[in-house]
Amino acid sequence: MFNYNFQWRPVWRSLPDLFEASLVTLQVAALAIVLGILVGLVLALVRMNMRGPARWIATAWVELARNTPVLFQLFFFGFGLGAFGWHLTPFTIVLVGLTFNSAGYLAENFRGGFNAIPDTQLRAARSLGMTAWQAYTRVVIPQVFRLVYHPITNQMVWAVLMSSLGMLVGFRELSGETQFLASRSYRIFEYFAVTAVIYFVIVKIILLVSRLLAMRLFRY
Template identity: 55%
Template structure:
């Protein structure tokens, strides 16, 4: 017989703590995206370089990031590196793990975006006296990032959700970690995780709606 007694007042009293955790979640996601985009651009350059070693490194990164679980990647950063005497904090392990995953997916998105950019644009830039690197930086890369804008937004949403995987490395300051700690103390699992789910939903919805509005404003032509 269903006899669960809801205690929403108790759960809502802890909302400030959960919002602090949400801010940590957003910080990790933003940092992991900044790192991931930077590395993804480098991986894209490596794959186009013609150098077999650099191309091999980039392809391996993308294959591992896209074809192994994100949970495994975070676990390996925290516990795998620990086996070699490299001990990272849960925060740093989670950040590196998500950034690694972001870089792999974004590099593949960038590769697809490059296919939509005519090669004639690079040749035109070269004819104006630009080097290969200048042509890529000043002509190709801005268009690549523009085409990849919405996929980048999707990856940002995924990064927000991936922060919950920090539980496997005892991360306890993000939204999921704070929520789990509260449920462990109070045994009010449904109330706390229902609130956390709403917070996650609001964060991701704000990101997607803001991205669409920004895209409509920036890419009108």
Template identity: 40%
Template sequence: MPYYFSFRSIYPYLGDLAAAAQATLLLSVLAIVLSVAIGSGVALMRRSDSRLLRFTGGLYVEVMRNTPLLVILYIVYFALPQLGLRMSPFNSALIGLTLNSAGYMAEIIRAGLVAVPPGQFEAAASQGFTRVQLYRHIVLPQVFRTIYAPLGNQFIAVILASSLASAVAVEEVASWMQTVGSSSFRFFETFVIAAVVYLVLCQIVNLGRIAIGRWLFRQPEAYR
């Protein structure tokens, strides 16, 4: 008795899929942007002269990289309300995903900071650059050029990790897959469709990242 694939059985549910894909994309892109910002801050903390800041930054990275995202999502969604901090499923998932991803982003960005030769810091100081000017004009442009490709890996990791948000009631693509699979008992069909949707979403973000990178790191006119 073979199993007959029937994608026709899934047609009635495809309307919900568009909304679910939008939710996955929105959640992932917001988490990516926020976690790059927080990760940059943590990476700078880890390079700070203050021992306390270095320690706090290191602690954050190790806690976030060594705890499962699912546990963090449960804590944000189920435990924080006990302390009076109540958030919607989407916001809970966004916070959990951002906190988790920022741990990885911080390490990627720190690697980029380490790659800037120490001589440049000394040279900038000798030229009278302030700390802000140093980072704005000399360090960060090099950092982002160095880490732009590895950052792409983490972007994709965030999109795929967003599938856990269904555990805290977010209606994203993994939620759609579970809901339609359980309704129709056609899990194989929903697995295949969800895989294709994630692949397309990851490629959209990836191609977007490449396009932005080309624009961001274009050669200055003088060198063309």
């Protein structure tokens, strides 16, 4: 039953390529999370404080991001927008898709975080003479950040995992590179097994770093 010859040599030989590609994966995921945090913050604030079209757009964004598959979102930015003559590069497709998705999920986390901070704190800060901007950036957001730190970490892990879908829109990150190399040597199983290990290690490193960061950031 087990008469398959594993050939790992082509994989070892292309390990440098795979490591380089994992840097691309990290890059796009980190960029998407940073943008996602900023956009998600705006979405959460708009949904809580505004009325009218701005709020509808923010709500539609969050619900669409949360209720459709990521792959669908990538296809939409990749092929759907082509109908209007917008042709994004594979990198932009993945970046925009992941940002759209992460922003939607993070917005809900931020909303929960903001709701957990009592209104009275904002009012107290304002009556101490802080401007609204100061009150938010110095009193409310630092506390919210502490609450959403863990969800952000999870989202970062998700972004790394989701970026693997880049291989379906022609992006040469870790998965795309693996597919490319595998189709060249036809050692699909070996290549993807090694890639799975690399993803596992990346995820573990992210979790470890975030835990160390949390120890540094949130000590009293």
